[in-house]
Amino acid sequence: MTAEIQSNDTSPSAMSKFFKSVGLLRESPIAIFGLSLILFWVILAILAPILPLYDPNAPLEPFKMPLSDARDGGLYWLGTDHKGRDILSRVIFGAQQVLIWATTATAVAYIVGMLMGVVAGYLGGWWDEVISFISNVLLSFPVIVLYIIIITYLGATGFNIVLAVTFASAPGIMRIVRGLVLDLRTRDYIFAAQTRGESAMYIMLVELLPNARGPLIVDACLRLGYTTITIAMLGYLGLGLPPPDPDWGKMIAETQPLGSFAGHMAIVPAAAISSLVLGFNLLADGLREISMKD
Amino acid sequence: MEEQTPILECRNLCISYDTRGGEIPAVIDFNMKVMPGQGVGIVGESGCGKSTVALAIMQYLGSNGYIKSGEIFFHGRDMRTMSEEELRALRGSKIAMIYQEPMASLNPSMKIGDQLAEVPLFHEDVTVSEAKARALELLEAVKLPDPKRIMDAYPHQISGGQQQRVVIAMALLSKPDLLLLDEPTTALDVTVERGIVELVKEISAEFGTAMVYISHNLGLILDTCDRVTVMYSGEAVEDGTVNEVFDEMCHPYTSGLFASIPLPGADKNERPLVPIPGQLPLPHQRPQGCFFGPRCAFFKAGTCDQEKVPMRPVEGEEGHTVRCARFEDIDWAEGDHEAVTVKSVKSGKIVLDVKNMKKYYEVRSSSIFSMIRGDAVKTVKANENINFNAREAETVAIVGESGCGKSTFAKVLMGLEEATDGQVILNGEDLAHVSVQKRKARTVGHLQMVFQNPFDTLNPSHSVGSQIARVIRKFGVEKDPDKVREKVNELLDLVKLPRDFAHRRPRQLSGGQKQRIGIARAFAGNPAVVVADEPVSALDVSVQAAVTGLLTEIQNDLRSTLLFISHDLSVVRYLSDRVVVMYLGHIVEQGTTDEVFSPPYHPYTEALLSAVPIADTSVEQKQIILKGDIPSAMNPPPGCPFQTRCPRKIGSICETEMPPVKELSSGHTILCHLEDDVLNAMEPVIVTHSEEKIA
Numbered sequence: 001m002t003a004e005i006q007s008n009d010t011s012p013s014a015m016s017k018f019f020k021s022v023g024l025l026r027e028s029p030i031a032i033f034g035l036s037l038i039l040f041w042v043i044l045a046i047l048a049p050i051l052p053l054y055d056p057n058a059p060l061e062p063f064k065m066p067l068s069d070a071r072d073g074g075l076y077w078l079g080t081d082h083k084g085r086d087i088l089s090r091v092i093f094g095a096q097q098v099l100i101w102a103t104t105a106t107a108v109a110y111i112v113g114m115l116m117g118v119v120a121g122y123l124g125g126w127w128d129e130v131i132s133f134i135s136n137v138l139l140s141f142p143v144i145v146l147y148i149i150i151i152t153y154l155g156a157t158g159f160n161i162v163l164a165v166t167f168a169s170a171p172g173i174m175r176i177v178r179g180l181v182l183d184l185r186t187r188d189y190i191f192a193a194q195t196r197g198e199s200a201m202y203i204m205l206v207e208l209l210p211n212a213r214g215p216l217i218v219d220a221c222l223r224l225g226y227t228t229i230t231i232a233m234l235g236y237l238g239l240g241l242p243p244p245d246p247d248w249g250k251m252i253a254e255t256q257p258l259g260s261f262a263g264h265m266a267i268v269p270a271a272a273i274s275s276l277v278l279g280f281n282l283l284a285d286g287l288r289e290i291s292m293k294d
Numbered sequence: 295m296e297e298q299t300p301i302l303e304c305r306n307l308c309i310s311y312d313t314r315g316g317e318i319p320a321v322i323d324f325n326m327k328v329m330p331g332q333g334v335g336i337v338g339e340s341g342c343g344k345s346t347v348a349l350a351i352m353q354y355l356g357s358n359g360y361i362k363s364g365e366i367f368f369h370g371r372d373m374r375t376m377s378e379e380e381l382r383a384l385r386g387s388k389i390a391m392i393y394q395e396p397m398a399s400l401n402p403s404m405k406i407g408d409q410l411a412e413v414p415l416f417h418e419d420v421t422v423s424e425a426k427a428r429a430l431e432l433l434e435a436v437k438l439p440d441p442k443r444i445m446d447a448y449p450h451q452i453s454g455g456q457q458q459r460v461v462i463a464m465a466l467l468s469k470p471d472l473l474l475l476d477e478p479t480t481a482l483d484v485t486v487e488r489g490i491v492e493l494v495k496e497i498s499a500e501f502g503t504a505m506v507y508i509s510h511n512l513g514l515i516l517d518t519c520d521r522v523t524v525m526y527s528g529e530a531v532e533d534g535t536v537n538e539v540f541d542e543m544c545h546p547y548t549s550g551l552f553a554s555i556p557l558p559g560a561d562k563n564e565r566p567l568v569p570i571p572g573q574l575p576l577p578h579q580r581p582q583g584c585f586f587g588p589r590c591a592f593f594k595a596g597t598c599d600q601e602k603v604p605m606r607p608v609e610g611e612e613g614h615t616v617r618c619a620r621f622e623d624i625d626w627a628e629g630d631h632e633a634v635t636v637k638s639v640k641s642g643k644i645v646l647d648v649k650n651m652k653k654y655y656e657v658r659s660s661s662i663f664s665m666i667r668g669d670a671v672k673t674v675k676a677n678e679n680i681n682f683n684a685r686e687a688e689t690v691a692i693v694g695e696s697g698c699g700k701s702t703f704a705k706v707l708m709g710l711e712e713a714t715d716g717q718v719i720l721n722g723e724d725l726a727h728v729s730v731q732k733r734k735a736r737t738v739g740h741l742q743m744v745f746q747n748p749f750d751t752l753n754p755s756h757s758v759g760s761q762i763a764r765v766i767r768k769f770g771v772e773k774d775p776d777k778v779r780e781k782v783n784e785l786l787d788l789v790k791l792p793r794d795f796a797h798r799r800p801r802q803l804s805g806g807q808k809q810r811i812g813i814a815r816a817f818a819g820n821p822a823v824v825v826a827d828e829p830v831s832a833l834d835v836s837v838q839a840a841v842t843g844l845l846t847e848i849q850n851d852l853r854s855t856l857l858f859i860s861h862d863l864s865v866v867r868y869l870s871d872r873v874v875v876m877y878l879g880h881i882v883e884q885g886t887t888d889e890v891f892s893p894p895y896h897p898y899t900e901a902l903l904s905a906v907p908i909a910d911t912s913v914e915q916k917q918i919i920l921k922g923d924i925p926s927a928m929n930p931p932p933g934c935p936f937q938t939r940c941p942r943k944i945g946s947i948c949e950t951e952m953p954p955v956k957e958l959s960s961g962h963t964i965l966c967h968l969e970d971d972v973l974n975a976m977e978p979v980i981v982t983h984s985e986e987k988i989a
Contacts, residue, residue: 027314188745189753192815195708196768197730197738210755 024290031286037279041272045096054086056093057244066264079264081254087265090246091272097241098248098276101158102227105165109227110220113170114212117177118204122185128178135171143168147230151239158241161234165227176219180212218288225280232273248273299370301471301504302328302351307364309343309350318577320346320359322528325605326506328472333498333505335515335536337551338525339834340805341574344508347525348474351506352391353381369471387417390465391474394481396457399464400449406433406460407445413467432463436493439922453923455486462493469501476508483695484861485920485939488905491517492919510835512555513907516540521613524548527575527585530605534614540911544608544616546590546624554839556868557910558980562846567868569840573804584619592624641871642686645855646823651716651726653677653702657928674927676702678879680716684823684872687853689846691860691870691887693902697924699879700859704825707857708743709733721822739769739819744845746828748808752800758811759796762786762818769819785814788848806837810844817848824849825857830865842869863906867891872961875899878927878935885962894973896964897942903979916979934967942968 025031044051054060054074062084064076078087120131138146150164184190185208193203234240235249243250251269255262309321321343328334336344349355351366353373366373368389376384385391393399401409410429414420420428426445433441436459449457458478465473475494479487495518498505507518515522515536522539524532524547532545543549550570560567572589581587583599590598597619608614608621618624655674677699684690692700705711707718709730718726720741730738745751752761762782772778783793789810800808809829816824826845830838846869849856860866866873866887873890875883875898883896890899904918920939925931931938937948944967953967966973 188747188750191710192743192745192751192812194710195730195738195743196765197709197733197735198768199731206756207753211753213755 025286028286028289030282031290034279034282034284034286037275038283041095041276041279042099044092045099048092048096051092053089053092056085056089056246058086059084060086063262078268079262081251081265082258082262087251087268090251091248091268094246094248094251094269095272095276097245098228098231101161101231101241102224104158105162105231106169106220106224106227108162109166109169109223110173110216112166113173114177114209114216116170116174118181118209118212120174121178121181122204122208123200131174132178135174138167138171144233147234148237148239151234156234156239156242161231161240164234165230168230169223169227173216173219173223176215177209177212180215181208184208184211214291218284218291221280221284221287225277225284228273228277228280298329300327300329300367301369302326302506303365303367304347304351305365305367307347307350307366308362309346309355310360310362311355312358312360315578319362320528320577321350323605324364324525324530325533326523326530328504328506330471330504331498331502332521333507333519335507335509335519335522336525337509337512337515337522339510339574339836341527342525343528344525345476348391348476348506348508351474352385352389383417386413386470387468388470389472389474390468390470391476392458392461392465392478394477396454396461396481397449399461400457402449404448405445406447406449406452410445410460410464410467413464417468428467429463432467433460435466435497436460436463437489438463455482455489455923458482458490459493462490462497466497466501466503470503473498473503473505474508475505477510478507479514480509480511483924484863484905485695485901486923487514487907489919491907492917494518511907512540512551512835512909516909516911517907524551527580528577529585529617531586531617532615533605534608534611537911538608538611538614540909542608542611542614544614544621544624545586545618546592546621547586549626550589550591551835552909554836555909556864558864558867558908558913558982560868562842562869566843567839569838569843570836573806573837574834584617592620594620639687639850639853641688642853644683645686645721646857647683647717647719648680649717649719651677651680651703651706651718652714653699653706653711654714672928675879675930676927677706677713680881682874682881682884684855684857686822686855687850688872689849689856689858689870691858691866691873692876693860693863693866693873694876695861695902695924697878697927698876699927700876701827702879703876704743704827704857704859707823707825708741709738735768735770736819739771740822742816742819742821742824744809744812744816744824744826744829747832748805748812749832751812752803752808754800756799757796758798758800758803762796762811762815765815765818771819781818785818788817789814789844804837805833806841809833809837809841813841813845813848817852817854820852821854823855823857825859827859828861829858831860831862838865863891863902864908875902878925878930880935880965881963882936882966883962883964885958889959889962893976893978894958894964895976895979896936896966897940897968898936899964900976900979901939901941908980910982912982914981916977918979934965942972944968 025035061071061080062082064080066077066079068076068079070076076086078091080086116131120128146168147164150167151160154160190203190207193207231240232249235247236253238253240247240249248269252266255266304324304326307321307324308319311318311320324347326334336347338344350361361374368384407426407429410432411422411425414425414428415422430441430445433444438444438456438459444452444456479490482490491514497503507515509515519536521534522536523530524539524545526547532539532543532548539548543552553568554570556567559565570589575581575585581599583601584590584603587593587598603617603619605615605617608616653676655676657672657674680703692703694700702711706713706726709725709728712729713726716726717724720737723737725733752758759782762785763778766772766778766781772781782796786793786795791807791810803811829845830841833841842865845856858866858870870887872886873884874881875890875896877898883890883899891903901918901920904916908915918941922939925938933949933951934953937943940948947967953965955963955965957963
């Protein structure tokens with residue numbers, strides 16, 4: 001019976017809390033706009049398999065301009081590329097790839113960075129010295145070189161992109177978390193947990209990290225944007241996802257030898273990248289603005 | 295007198311804030327008049343709008359605050375009609391404000407001399423050297439030691455008390471007509487506070503500056519002001535001269551405030567404090583009619599819950615006004631609930647015995663110079679020879695100001711630090727060198743703590759219930775989930791909170807409620823000893839009384855020992871059976887409460903007693919103002935720890951030799967070189983006019 005009460009009491013509050021936080025977004029038009037841009041791509045990516053699209057890898061008619069008629073009576077909304085593949089279809093399927101890998105990579109970087117940060121901040125001493133040193137070494141390395149080294153050595157796969165992003169982002173996340181923890185660890189509730197003999201692990205994971213979430217959510221949004229850029233950049237350099245899967249960065253790279261002859265081939269994926277990154281950045285800005293108000 | 299124009303006048307002032315939830319009226323229909331040279335106090339609990347009034351006077355309400363109606367006249371001119379330019383010229387020159395946190399008013403990256411010189415440079419046509427000379431002059435006026443050195447120091451290089459003196463000097467630089475002080479001493483220690491308060495009084499007399507003094511502390515208002523306005527929930531409820539309001543209060547809230555602060559004579563058993571029931575209504579939940587109605591013992595339906603109550607004059611006392619619909623009809627005896635007297639509890643066997651406990655810290659200096667000199671490692675003696683015991687069901691107060699070592703002691707006791715030497719015996723078990731991780735769950739549960747800051751004591755990310763439940767499981771009281779939940783409910787009952795609070799988040803609770811949860815958490819493991827570190831100092835007075843009452847009640851029922859750490863001697867006298875006074879890591883005096891609060895005293899105890907602000911006009915306090923600030927534990931003075939500030943210093947022996955522990959009577963000891971005849975000739979510090987010596 002008591003369990004019933006518990007579930008009754010928590011589930012509506014979780015629901016209402018969700019709606020409340022969505023409601024809070026209304027206060028920042030910037031956040032709403034950012035979120036709309038992100039949702040636009042997320043929805044397209046989810047619906048990609050059921051939308052009436054051409055196969056993104058099928059060679060149809062090369063170099064068609066946007067809005068030109070297809071041989072089979074259809075319409076190439078955004079034209080086709082040099083191999084005759086439908087650009088609209090490639091951009092939408094490319095969104096799938098970008099969203100999946102950007103989210104995974106950011107999430108993994110976050111898990112690693114948060115663990116490093118909370119350990120360095122809470123345990124201090126040698127832990128802090130070692131973790132901060134490693135982070136500083138990684139941060140002092142030019143990121144682009146780091147990516148190239150990792151991916152040329154290990155090969156261009158989704159997993160390796162996650163690995164490279166983690167190496168590049170985790171030290172930065174570690175620094176933020178460490179700073180937050182240094183402040184939070186002086187609170188009385190941490191002292192209370194220590195005086196009842198809680199383990200360091202419990203204090204770090206249950207007492208400290210949940211309270212660091214505010215600034216981290218904003219940072220995570222920004223970082224999702226950076227990671228999107230990173231994935232596009234790697235694709236452009238030929239270090240992205242293995243072909244023939246559509247990749248926004250690679251789509252831009254493919255137009256390079258063609259010059260201005262087929263501008264739409266570059267503009268469409270470039271606009272896709274910018275809009276998604278802009279969405280993440282605006283959402284982060286809006287969230288920060290909302291959190292400052294309170 | 296009447297023809298004089300007031301320096302400041304607020305007429306029917308209404309101030310509102312725009313928030314997500316719509317307009318929130320913060321101050322309603324506020325009237326105030328400040329005559330030249332007069333000190334006017336605004337007193338009230340947090341959220342009553344007193345700081346908003348000050349910000350409105352400065353026209354600093356922020357982006358979402360605004361004056362809805364009413365006027366603020368400064369020297370007869372309506373400030374609302376002034377341009378931003380005129381206001382800027384006024385602020386800092388004609389009106390100066392002093393805030394609670396001195397560090398926040400000083401620029402950390404500028405030398406104090408430069409910061410002070412900025413004021414005349416901005417407001418007047420002076421040269422840099424003239425401005426500097428003026429700055430130096432004022433640093434002398436605020437009695438800072440070695441003002442030349444302070445001119446060249448950065449704010450972080452001087453102590454908190456000195457910083458506040460610098461802020462006062464800065465405020466006075468342009469000879470303002472009006473000084474606004476918003477809780478200027480709340481962040482300081484009592485003995486330092488006393489010095490600042492005296493300074494403010496002297497300065498207003500010397501420069502003829504009018505003051506608006508905002509505080510929650512009635513004792514300070516009594517000390518500094520001529521008139522006082524009591525505010526409640528955005529309204530002034532009583533206004534008059536200090537004597538009128540303190541001695542012939544007419545509003546039930548004012549009377550409730552006085553009943554809930556521990557004045558000399560209150561006693562936890564025979565004359566316990568009477569808390570004001572309920573809590574301050576949120577601005578959008580204010581009731582119809584009188585805002586104090588729901589909490590008032592004299593509430594009368596039909597009279598008090600109808601229309602807005604106006605301020606009405608008290609007959610025969612010109613200028614004394616009260617916002618109460620029926621203050622003439624109140625029979626004060628009727629509402630004087632027979633205060634529930636508690637049977638005093640006999641203390642039992644010794645539960646906690648601290649013997650020669652020492653705690654030293656090693657501090658490594660990273661500067662290259664100290665490494666070369668070879669003194670890179672310094673020893674800080676945070677606790678030196680701590681000796682005392684506590685019995686079952688007894689309340690032992692540990693009194694001292696910041697840096698006295700009371701927090702270090704608490705850390706050793708709780709097992710977060712290990713003692714350097716000595717013993718801490720709890721129920722026969724020596725815990726001095728056993729860290730909390732190595733203690734048995736039951737031992738840990740037997741020794742728990744109530745923390746100072748209610749806003750920090752609970753983890754904001756977890757529900758109240760889950761935090762209490764964690765403690766219950768951790769101490770091995772219950773394991774079964776249903777039983778744990780039952781126990782959580784029992785504990786909520788114990789601290790008199792509704793059971794559904796278990797599902798709430800800490801941010802949905804008021805400060806007092808959070809502190810109750812903190813108490814519930816501390817008592818979850820049926821503790822033998824509870825350490826309460828300033829458990830009520832961050833709460834409003836009316837809530838303080840309720841929380842201290844609750845704490846003693848639970849303690850009496852469970853026969854736990856309470857170690858009450860505090861700097862507030864009024865609360866200590868009220869609550870404790872025995873008192874331990876600490877200064878710079880040493881116990882300077884200990885004994886029963888009566889022994890410590892009556893002569894002979896240790897000179898430090900004497901000074902502390904004279905520093906406590908007492909909100910009672912019939913009490914006379916001896917004025918003992920300590921020089922300077924508490925020395926740092928990093929560089930303690932040689933000889934007696936108190937010798938640098940001691941007004942009764944007898945000579946070089948104090949500077950060279952550690953005083954002996956002198957036993958004045960069984961259990962009453964002091965650490966002092968003074969001869970017996972000097973000690974015996976000491977007079978009580980606090981005397982009431984009815985000739986009855988209270989302390």
